[in-house]
Amino acid sequence: MSTQLTEALDRCRAAGMRKTQALEKLLSVLTAAQRPMTLAECAESPELADQCDNATVFRLLQRLNNHDIVRRMGLHERAAYFELVIPGRHKxxxxxxxxxxxQPINAPCPVHELEKEIRFTTGYKGLYHKLEFYGTCPDCEQKPSH
Structure with a gap:
């Protein structure tokens, strides 16, 4: 079992979540993912496909999101994407x-210094931020409807 998976399970226990096989497998899928995943991608993964249905995966993702163990992102009218929150790692x-x-941005985050300053001047603990840029990707821009 990876360190990230063990730490995620520990955070689940600390949040009062019961360790189930479905929870462990979902966290395993998210830990191994190279990018945020949709509900369907999680539910259809080989580890979970025979384990539980979409509703169970959805409920687990919602509980993980409510406890800040998973981050939900994306457009509200489109499929949500989920990513395991790993303390100390930011994308x-x-x-x-x-x-x-x-898709992840492969550039230094311009908000880190501001976050440090805000933490110092306000005394806030556990301060974090989410930075998402919205636009039209090159593939969609080339489609005839544009």
Whole structure:
């Protein structure tokens, strides 16, 4: 079992969540993911496909999101994407307003210094931010409807 998976399970226990096989497998899928995943991608993964239905995966993702163990992102009218929150690791994203595609930004985050200053001047603990940029991806921009 990976360190990230063990830490995520520990955070679930601390939040009062019961460790079930479905929870462990869902966290395993999210830990191994190279990018945020939709509900359907999680539910259809080989680890979960025979384990539980979409409703169960949805309820688990909602509970994980409510406890800040998973981050929900994306456009409200499109499929939501979910990503395991790993303390100390931060990613910013580009989100296409046409197709809903999400991809990480491979550049330094311009908000980190501001976050440090706000933490210092206000005394806030556990301060974090989410940075998402919205626009039209190159594939959608080239479609005839534009």
């Amino acid at each position: 910013d994203y580009l989100i296409c307003t046409e197709c809903g595609n999400i």
